Every structure is written in C-alpha cells, then in structure tokens.
Amino acid sequence: MNSPSIKLSNNQFVYLNKQSHGNIRFTPQINIDVLKKEQIVPLVINEFIPVATQNPIVFVKDNQTGQFRAVALYGLKSEQNLMIKNDTWQSIYLPKAVRNKYFKLIENTESAGEYLLTCRIDDPAFNQKDGEPLFEQNGKESPFLKKIQEDLLSYLHQQEITQHFFTLLLELELLTPQSLSVETPQKTYNIDGVYLIDENRLNTLADKDTIKLKQANMLPAIYAHIVSKAHILTLASRANEL
Amino acid sequence: MTDTSMPLTNTVKRIIIVGGGTAGWLTACHLGHKLQQDGNLNQEIILIESPNIPTIGVGEGTVPSIVASLNKLGIKEADLIQCADATFKQSVKFVDWKKKESNESHYYHHVFDHPNSDKEALIRQWVSNKNINNSFVDMISNQGQVCDQHLAPKLITTPEFKGAMGYAYHFDAIKLAGLLTKHATSKFNVKHIKSELVDTKFSDNGYIRSITLKNKQALDADLFIDCTGFSSLLLGEKLQVEFIDKQSILFTDRAITTQIPTNSLLNSIPSCTLATAKSAGWIWDIGLSNRRGIGYVYSSSHTSKQQAQDDFLSYLRPSLSQKIEDVEFREIEFKVGYRKFAWSKNCVAIGLSQGFVEPLEATGILMIDDAAKALCELLPTHVNQYEIAAKKYNKIIRYQWDRIIDFIKLHYYLSDRDDNDFWRQNKQHDTMPESLLEMLTLWDTRIPSEYDFSSRHEVFYRINYLYILYGMGKRPKNLVFNDKQSAEIERKIIEIEKNLLLQREYLFNQLESNNLLISKIKKYGLQRI
Numbered sequence: 001m002n003s004p005s006i007k008l009s010n011n012q013f014v015y016l017n018k019q020s021h022g023n024i025r026f027t028p029q030i031n032i033d034v035l036k037k038e039q040i041v042p043l044v045i046n047e048f049i050p051v052a053t054q055n056p057i058v059f060v061k062d063n064q065t066g067q068f069r070a071v072a073l074y075g076l077k078s079e080q081n082l083m084i085k086n087d088t089w090q091s092i093y094l095p096k097a098v099r100n101k102y103f104k105l106i107e108n109t110e111s112a113g114e115y116l117l118t119c120r121i122d123d124p125a126f127n128q129k130d131g132e133p134l135f136e137q138n139g140k141e142s143p144f145l146k147k148i149q150e151d152l153l154s155y156l157h158q159q160e161i162t163q164h165f166f167t168l169l170l171e172l173e174l175l176t177p178q179s180l181s182v183e184t185p186q187k188t189y190n191i192d193g194v195y196l197i198d199e200n201r202l203n204t205l206a207d208k209d210t211i212k213l214k215q216a217n218m219l220p221a222i223y224a225h226i227v228s229k230a231h232i233l234t235l236a237s238r239a240n241e242l
Numbered sequence: 243m244t245d246t247s248m249p250l251t252n253t254v255k256r257i258i259i260v261g262g263g264t265a266g267w268l269t270a271c272h273l274g275h276k277l278q279q280d281g282n283l284n285q286e287i288i289l290i291e292s293p294n295i296p297t298i299g300v301g302e303g304t305v306p307s308i309v310a311s312l313n314k315l316g317i318k319e320a321d322l323i324q325c326a327d328a329t330f331k332q333s334v335k336f337v338d339w340k341k342k343e344s345n346e347s348h349y350y351h352h353v354f355d356h357p358n359s360d361k362e363a364l365i366r367q368w369v370s371n372k373n374i375n376n377s378f379v380d381m382i383s384n385q386g387q388v389c390d391q392h393l394a395p396k397l398i399t400t401p402e403f404k405g406a407m408g409y410a411y412h413f414d415a416i417k418l419a420g421l422l423t424k425h426a427t428s429k430f431n432v433k434h435i436k437s438e439l440v441d442t443k444f445s446d447n448g449y450i451r452s453i454t455l456k457n458k459q460a461l462d463a464d465l466f467i468d469c470t471g472f473s474s475l476l477l478g479e480k481l482q483v484e485f486i487d488k489q490s491i492l493f494t495d496r497a498i499t500t501q502i503p504t505n506s507l508l509n510s511i512p513s514c515t516l517a518t519a520k521s522a523g524w525i526w527d528i529g530l531s532n533r534r535g536i537g538y539v540y541s542s543s544h545t546s547k548q549q550a551q552d553d554f555l556s557y558l559r560p561s562l563s564q565k566i567e568d569v570e571f572r573e574i575e576f577k578v579g580y581r582k583f584a585w586s587k588n589c590v591a592i593g594l595s596q597g598f599v600e601p602l603e604a605t606g607i608l609m610i611d612d613a614a615k616a617l618c619e620l621l622p623t624h625v626n627q628y629e630i631a632a633k634k635y636n637k638i639i640r641y642q643w644d645r646i647i648d649f650i651k652l653h654y655y656l657s658d659r660d661d662n663d664f665w666r667q668n669k670q671h672d673t674m675p676e677s678l679l680e681m682l683t684l685w686d687t688r689i690p691s692e693y694d695f696s697s698r699h700e701v702f703y704r705i706n707y708l709y710i711l712y713g714m715g716k717r718p719k720n721l722v723f724n725d726k727q728s729a730e731i732e733r734k735i736i737e738i739e740k741n742l743l744l745q746r747e748y749l750f751n752q753l754e755s756n757n758l759l760i761s762k763i764k765k766y767g768l769q770r771i
Contacts, residue, residue, distance in 0.1 A: 065766045066398035170770065177771060193399070195771070 013118035027131030039075035044158035050093040052228035059195040076189035082238040252625035261469030262291030265593025267422035272614040274430025303604035304410040319402035320767040328413040333514035350713030351386035354408035378712035394759035402768040474595035488579040499537035544664035585632035648678040656714040
C-alpha cells in the first residue's frame with residue numbers, strides 16, 4: 001500500500017517566555033535530512049499558485065482525523081522527496097509548513113481566540129550565540145519574533161480558508177478519489193489515497209454553483225491545482241534521473 | 243386478444259402509518275424516499291405517533307443490510323454515531339453454547355465478512371480435516387480476531403458506509419427513531435401527527451376507511467400501515483388476522499433487561515454482540531458509546547422468575563461499578579410467532595405487530611427494513627390491485643419468518659448442553675421445524691450448497707449457516723474428497739493462507755479500537771468519499 005501520509009513530529013513544543021528564553025537566538029534553517037524523507041508537504045490555499053508553477057498539488061486525508069488536506073507532492077513513493085538534490089532544495093517555492101516548523105501557535109485554553117506562541121526549544125536552531133534574538137535587552141519581544149507571530153496568525157487564517165475550500169468542494173461533489181499510476185522507463189509507481197478535482201464535473205457545474213466558487217474566490221486555487229497536475233510528469237522524469 | 247387489465251379505480255393518494263417507533267419511522271423513510279424517487283407529488287404520508295405509548299426500543303442490533311438502506315435514504319453515518327450512540331458491530335460472538343470442557347468456555351463468531359469464492363478450498367480443507375487447529379472462522383476470515391481485539395471495521399479516512407470488512411451497527415433504538423423522525427419529516431415531507439388512535443371505521447368490503455384520533459381528527463386513507471408494536475392494533479385487533487404461535491419451536495417468552503452507563507473513554511467497546519447461553523436461554527450484551535444494553539431472554543416454562551433474575555445478576559455483577567440495588571430492571575413478556583398475513587385488505591403490519599422472535603440474530607430491525615423495502619416495491623398504484631400484491635407480499639414475508647425461525651432454532655439444536663430441560667427439549671425432533679430437519683439430514687453428509695438457499699429473498703444464506711454449523715463443530719460425517727490434495731491445490735491453499743496472514747497484519751496495524759474510532763467520528767465526522 002503506497003498512500004502518502006502527513007507525518008507528526010514528536011518534538012515537543014514549549015511556551016515561549018522572556019524569563020526562560022530571554023537569551024535565546026534563532027537561526028532560520030531548513031532541516032534537509034527531515035525534508036528529504038517527506039513525500040508530501042501540507043499547503044494552505046494561498047500557496048497553490050507559487051507551488052503550481054513547479055510541483056503537483058493533490059489532496060489527501062489526514063490519517064488522524066480523516067479531514068482533507070492540500071499537499072504538494074514531491075515524491076512517487078513513501079519517504080521520497082525528489083525536489084532535494086545534493087542536499088539542496090530544487091524548487092523556487094518552499095511551503096510555509098516547512099519554514100514554520102520551529103514555531104507554533106496554540107490556542108489559549110483559558111481565553112478562546114487568543115493564541116500563545118510555542119517553539120521547539122530543543123532544536124539546534126535555537127541557541128544562545130547565533131541568529132536573531134527572540135527578545136530584546138529590555139525583555140520585549142524582538143521585531144523578528146513579532147514577524148513570526150504575524151506570519152503564524154496569517155497562516156492559521158489561511159488554514160481556515162483552506163478548510164472552507166474543501167467544504168465547498170465536497171458540497172459540490174467536485175472531489176474524486178484517484179489512484180495515480182506514474183510510469184518511468186524503469187518502473188511504474190502507484191500512489192493511492194489521492195483525491196483530485198473532477199474536471200468534467202467542474203465543467204458541467206450549474207451556473208449558480210460556479211458563481212458560488214467565484215464569489216468565495218476559490219477559482220484560482222482550483223485552476224492552480226488542475227494546471228499543477230502536469231508536474232506529475234516532472235516528478236517522473238526526476239525519478240528517472242536517479 | 244383479451245384485455246387482462248381491470249378497470250383502475252381509486253389511485254393510492256394517502257398512506258397512514260400508525261405508530262412511531264423504529265418500525266414506523268423506518269417505513270416512513272422508505273416510503274417517502276420511494277415517492278420522491280418516483281416524483282410522485284399526489285401521494286402523502288402521515289405518521290400518527292401516540293405521545294403516551296412508550297417505544298419498546300430494545301432492538302439495538304442490526305445486520306449489514308441496514309448499511310445500504312441508511313445510505314440509500316441519505317442518512318449520514320456520522321449522525322448515527324453522534325445522535326444515536328451507534329457503535330460498529332462485526333459479529334455475534336456466541337459464548338457457552340457448548341458444554342464447558344474442563345471448565346473452558348467455548349465461543350465462536352458469526353462474523354459479517356463474506357469470504358470470496360477462492361476461500362472454498364479452505365472450507366473443504368477445514369471440513370475434511372479434524373486435525374486443523376484453527377477455528378472455522380479464523381480459517382477463512384480475519385474478522386473474528388479483529389472482533390476479539392475490539393478493533394473497528396474501518397479507518398477514520400474510510401468513506402461513510404464503507405469498511406475494510408462488512409459491518410452493521412448497535413444503536414439506541416429510541417434515538418434512532420428520533421433521527422429518522424427528523425429525516426422523514428424534513429427530507430421526505432412525511433406529516434407527523436402526535437395523537438392517539440381511538441376509533442377505526444370500515445368500508446363495506448372490510449377495508450379500513452378511516453381512523454379517528456383522540457384530538458377528534460378523522461383521517462381517511464388508501465393504505466394503513468400498522469406499526470403499533472406487540473398490540474397490533476389494526477391488523478391483529480381490528481382486522482382479526484390470526485397470530486401463529488411458534489413457541490413449540492422457540493421456547494423463550496420473557497426477557498429481563500437493563501442498561502449500564504459506561505465511560506467510552508475508559509471502557510473498551512466490543513465490536514460484536516455478545517450472546518452468552520444460560521440454563522434457560524441466553525444473555526445479550528451490546529455496547530453503545532454511552533451504555534451497555536443487556537438482557538436475559540429465557541423460557542418461563544423452564545426457569546422461575548427468581549432464578550432468571552439470579553442468573554442475570556451473576557452475569558452482571560463482575561462488570562458493575564455501581565451497587566446492584568441501583569440498577570433498574572425491566573421485564574418484558576413476548577410471544578414468538580407472526581401474523582398469518584402481514585398484509586390484509588388495505589392494512590400492512592410492519593415491526594412487532596407483524597411478528598417477533600428473540601433477538602439472537604438481530605432480526606428485528608432487519609425484518610422491519612426488509613418488509614418496508616418489499617412494500618415499496620410491491621405497493622400498487624391502485625387500491626383494487628391490493629389483493630394480488632398482498633398475496634405476493636404475504637408469501638415472501640411468511641417465508642422469511644419461517645427461515646428466521648429455522649435459523650434461530652439451529653443454534654439451540656446444535657448445542658450439547660444438558661444442564662436443563664430447556665436444552666434437552668430443544669434437541670427433540672418434535673420441536674424441530676420439518677424444513678430444518680430436512681436440511682440437517684442432507685448436511686449430515688455434505689457441505690451446505692448455495693442451491694439449498696434458492697429464494698432471492700432469503701434472510702440467511704449459506705455462509706451464515708456455515709458459521710453456525712462449523713462454529714459449533716458440526717462437520718459432515720464420513721466426508722471424503724477425491725481432491726487427492728494435488729500439489730496444485732496445496733499450493734493454492736498455502737497462497738490463500740499467506741494472503742490472509744498479510745491482510746491480518748495490515749488490519750492489526752491500521753485499525754483503531756472501536757471506541758477510539760467512535761470518539762474520532764464524533765469529533766470529525768466521516769467523509770462522503
């Protein structure tokens with residue numbers, strides 16, 4: 001069985017505070033060794049267009065919740081990421097889910113709608129010597145940390161829009177399960193558990209439903225997904241070069 | 243050329259369902275769905291529900307055919323779990339239906355998995371070789387072991403109404419009726435009147451013309467569906483259709499029941515019904531997401547009320563967290579059998595008003611569902627076609643009741659228990675239906691065949707009989723296969739066994755426990771695709 005699955009990290013997130021983390025600095029970096037083994041990476045809807053220029057965007061179900069997720073497909077089998085060559089990232093765009101790995105907002109259980117910033121403090125990206133300071137001398141959050149919080153809040157917002165995207169797709173029955181069969185001269189790869197937008201169904205949608213998609217501003221994402229599928233062949237040729 | 247058609251008069255315009263339990267509302271949904279599919283706007287369905295008569299609501303188990311029905315009716319599977327406390331059922335696990343051997347309990351599974359035809363070689367292998375260690379069910383399916391591990395039949399990513407293996411549900415029948423009420427009234431435009439039936443008026447031809455309700459409302463209709471439970475108000479009481487008693491075959495006539503609240507986070511929920519044999523009957527044990535429903539079905543001719551209570555309590559005691567004095571019990575009396583005709587004049591009985599047998603194989607909701615589906619198909623457009631339709635309908639329904647009775651009786655007949663007259667008499671031939679004796683005579687020396695089940699409307703098929711017969715160890719005698727175990731057959735068997743083992747590893751790896759999946763579905767729902 002070869003179904004792509006989103007991996008959960010075991011690294012613990014801890015709440016950030018100036019008392020314990022006043023001297024901590026952070027060096028933004030990509031953990032290539034981890035990314036190397038990621039066949040898929042989750043996307044939010046405003047990432048569809050930049051990803052679509054070079055990589056396929058498909059939909060999968062989250063193993064833990066059964067909810068739909070949009071992902072960039074980077075490999076033809078589990079633990080394969082063809083967009084990394086000689087330990088360097090080969091695509092123009094790097095999804096936020098990879099960049100944001102070190103920080104996460106967690107909803108305050110005592111005050112709904114308020115978020116608290118957490119980070120993977122044990123990761124070597126955090127240290128006391130190099131990189132951007134998280135807090136200023138006076139104990140205030142650094143501009144860098146503020147920027148991170150803003151980015152994460154906007155990401156949360158994009159996640160909600162992405163979920164709404166799926167609600168609409170499901171309501172209009174536009175998603176269809178599809179087994180991908182990708183042929184290379186050496187071998188045929190079969191990928192299960194993937195869902196695509198049914199183009200026939202999209203083209204025969206009642207006008208009122210098409211207007212619904214337009215008004216929700218979902219059409220660019222839908223067409224980005226459709227165009228991006230061509231890059232499954234790009235992956236096949238990358239696999240062939242291995 | 244002769245014209246065989248009769249003049250068509252009196253098109254069916256209004257259908258009244260009397261009674262609002264599982265039977266009433268499931269029938270309302272089926273009929274409503276049928277009218278909607280046909281685009282029939284000239285007919286209306288009214289359901290009369292008495293606010294004072296409680297729903298009996300002990301029927302909590304189902305068989306896989308309900309899955310297709312609920313899907314067809316447009317009910318969401320997640321709603322069953324969120325609103326009717328449903329859990330997944332994959333088998334009936336029969337415990338102690340054979341004598342204990344050196345104090346070891348015997349059990350076997352009647353699973354819902356229907357193995358494909360390539361398992362036939364394994365069935366022959368098991369039947370002809372007494373030295374096989376595997377139980378019959380484990381030889382051909384992984385579902386028995388999946389049940390023993392309390393695993394769910396599907397994943398959170400599996401679309402609704404689909405599973406890695408066949409399944410049905412346990413649910414709270416009263417809450418299910420509530421869900422069906424909402425569905426029938428909102429989706430299928432069924433009119434819901436809360437009042438009690440007080441009078442019935444007849445036409446000259448004996449057809450029911452109208453009913454009068456406690457709120458003084460008089461309603462006429464072309465078809466009346468009697469879902470009034472054991473009282474069978476219209477078909478039994480008003481139309482005087484005879485009840486055919488089957489107690490001489492199936493002896494049980496009482497049940498003592500209770501419900502024990504559970505915490506689904508702490509208690510593991512089995513994904514099968516437990517049916518444990520006792521000295522004068524058997525105990526059902528069904529795990530819902532918030533409670534267990536348990537009941538002792540027994541024969542009052544073979545044990546006293548006091549003894550039955552004591553036996554029931556000793557079953558309950560080990561799993562009780564509260565004091566036994568705080569547990570509420572309900573006593574139910576019932577008669578096993580069915581009405582001679584389910585359809586008479588312009589009245590059809592569905593549910594307990596039509597017939598009843600002990601819930602050993604969860605046939606209650608099964609028969610409601612089947613009878614409602616058959617009615618949808620056979621219901622003519624004109625009232626003067628009723629008689630012909632009724633003849634066909636009654637033949638099918640009666641056939642199904644007789645086959646259910648055969649099948650239930652088989653469970654008792656195969657038992658070697660002799661701790662009470664209840665079990666000894668169950669094996670006497672004068673308590674056996676002729677049809678069952680005939681089949682057993684043939685199966686004494688051969689494996690049951692698909693041709694033994696020739697009707698298209700069987701309730702239980704060959705595979706169900708195999709699970710019971712061979713689960714109880716009733717192999718055919720002197721069976722010699724001339725297969726000579728050619729190398730080819732042997733290779734094939736090894737191949738199939740290997741695949742089963744691979745499948746088992748996959749299932750054990752992937753499937754979550756019944757409770758974990760239930761709590762996830764409560765939170766996230768299930769996808770349609």
